[in-house]
Amino acid sequence: DTEVTQTPKHLVMGMTNKKSLKCEQHMGHRAMYWYKQKAKKPPELMFVYSYEKLSINESVPSRFSPECPNSSLLNLHLHALQPEDSALYLCASSQGRNYEQYFGPGTRLTVT
Amino acid sequence: AQSVTQPDIHITVSEGASLELRCNYSYGATPYLFWYVQSPGQGLQLLLKYFSGDTLVQGIKGFEAEFKRSQSSFNLRKPSVHWSDAAEYFCAVGAEDSNYQLIWGAGTKLIIKP
Numbered sequence: 001d002t003e004v005t006q007t008p009k010h011l012v013m014g015m016t017n018k019k020s021l022k023c024e025q026h027m028g029h030r031a032m033y034w035y036k037q038k039a040k041k042p043p044e045l046m047f048v049y050s051y052e053k054l055s056i057n058e059s060v061p062s063r064f065s066p067e068c069p070n071s072s073l074l075n076l077h078l079h080a081l082q083p084e085d086s087a088l089y090l091c092a093s094s095q096g097r098n099y100e101q102y103f104g105p106g107t108r109l110t111v112t
Numbered sequence: 113a114q115s116v117t118q119p120d121i122h123i124t125v126s127e128g129a130s131l132e133l134r135c136n137y138s139y140g141a142t143p144y145l146f147w148y149v150q151s152p153g154q155g156l157q158l159l160l161k162y163f164s165g166d167t168l169v170q171g172i173k174g175f176e177a178e179f180k181r182s183q184s185s186f187n188l189r190k191p192s193v194h195w196s197d198a199a200e201y202f203c204a205v206g207a208e209d210s211n212y213q214l215i216w217g218a219g220t221k222l223i224i225k226p
Contacts, residue, residue: 004155031212042202042216043156056212090155097212098163100146103155 003027004104006091012110015081021107023074023091031055032074033092033101034066036085043090049074050097081111114139116205118217125193126225133188133220135203144206145186146214147177151199159201162186173197198224 004025013019023032031050035043048056049068057066063085065077074091088108092101117136125131137143144163148156160171167179177188186203203217 006155033212040200040219040221042204042219045213048212050212088153092156094212097210098144098206098208100158100161101214102158103148105155106153108153 004091004093004102006089006104006107008107009105010108010110012112013078013081014112015083017081018077018079020078021076021089021091021109023076023104024072025093025102026072027093027095027102028071029093029095029102030071031094031096031099032068033094034064034074034076035090035092035103037088037090037106047076078109081109083111085109086111114205114215116203116215116217118201118203118220120220121218122221122223124223124225127195128192131188131190131193131197131222133201133203133222135186135188135217137184137186137203137205137215139184139205139207139215141207141209145177145179146204146206147171147175147186147188148202148204149173149199150202150219156202159188193222193224195224195226198222 034046037043046060047066052068067075088106090106091104094101115138147159150156162179204214206214
């Protein structure tokens with residue numbers, strides 16, 4: 001099973017709202033990722049967790065706050081977003097640093 | 113600088129015809145190579161990967177790719193496309209020293225003519 005699940009599928013939020021995106025994998029992978037993808041572009045890496053510790057933060061604004069409660073779960077907390085943050089947010093996981101990444105279906109986020 | 117080039121922004125192919133999508137990379141270390149496919153509004157699905165060994169790799173959905181070190185290429189092929197293959201295809205490259213990060217190509221949109 002190579003499934004990564006994400007909820008919600010769609011999210012519309014105002015600029016003053018607080019919301020969270022959730023990601024789950026049960027493949028025993030020890031690395032989990034958040035990506036942002038704009039239309040017709042490749043995904044852009046935002047964060048990487050390795051063994052539940054934040055390993056990479058690609059200079060993402062603090063209005064995005066990741067959390068890894070355990071080895072299977074990854075959250076992305078959103079607060080005071082801007083309209084330009086509207087995008088497809090993808091979660092991925094891998095066995096480790098030099099392994100293929102498996103992606104979830106994404107959350108389509110619209111900031112109004 | 114490390115880079116991945118997919119020279120074709122979009123390609124149109126007739127259903128049943130063969131397909132080749134190009135990917136060229138510039139990377140100092142020995143690369144790990146991937147092809148992903150993305151249908152509209154969906155996540156990315158791994159089609160195939162190359163780490164080492166046989167340079168012709170087989171993937172899912174009837175796709176294959178060949179790693180040519182001398183040409184720094186990893187082109188994706190399929191002998192006969194189906195309408196359901198219409199999607200965006202991304203080539204990505206990693207390496208032992210890349211620290212989880214993949215370098216992505218810009219993508220190629222595959223359009224299937226009936």
